[in-house]
Amino acid sequence: MPPIPSQYIRRAAEWTDAFDTINLTYDGRFLRRKVLTTTRGTRFLVDLAHTTSLDQGDAFELEDGRLVEVVAANENLLEVTGVDLARIAWHVGNRHTPCQIEAERLLIQRDHVIRNMLQLIGAEVREIVEPFRPEGGAYGHGRTQPHDHGHVHDHAH
Structure with a gap:
């Protein structure tokens, strides 16, 4: 079974009610495209427009609308x-x-x-x-692209 696509990130303050979690290290929370597996075994393909730095409490939004919460490992x-x-x-x-x-x-x-x-x-x-949850830098998410100030989720629901 192919992994479920995920093209959007919801920042910690933008969501509630995740169906599952994923434990990621600091280095693992910096990604653009990768297949991940949740705590309960659901495989999904992260396919973001830009390499993005994720924090504890952010969530991947799957194609079917379910959310997977990011937990700092x-x-x-x-x-x-x-x-x-x-x-x-x-x-x-x-x-x-x-x-x-x-x-x-x-x-x-x-x-x-x-x-x-x-x-x-x-x-x-x-x-x-x-x-490990280091400081994000002067613009919040310190590892994102230089002109990306955290506006990752830009589609309407």
Whole structure:
């Protein structure tokens, strides 16, 4: 049976009542065309007009109108803490490393080079496994095409 087509994304605030979910890593949430399988086993073909960055709570709209909610999957991360977290965050940002910023910690993808650099500047670093939801950048969805400000779903219902 061929996968069900999906050409539209609904952002988190634009929908309710998904029939299923799909767990995707940070890298997996950046796509244009790919066959995916939901938690319950439904196969669908994502076929978007542009490469798009998805966030936790966004949904794929299938051709038949059903919605599949995007869930951030657990990933191998580094938890970064320290007394001068703002300075540590600057060093992470200076290396253009995706970063989830929280009040008491930073989360980044595991990278031994960045880990060593952070430890050299006094950061405490430990390996963890959690969902990864880094900051999206100045225009929200930081990995989308330069002139795409999140207006992915543009058809009428």
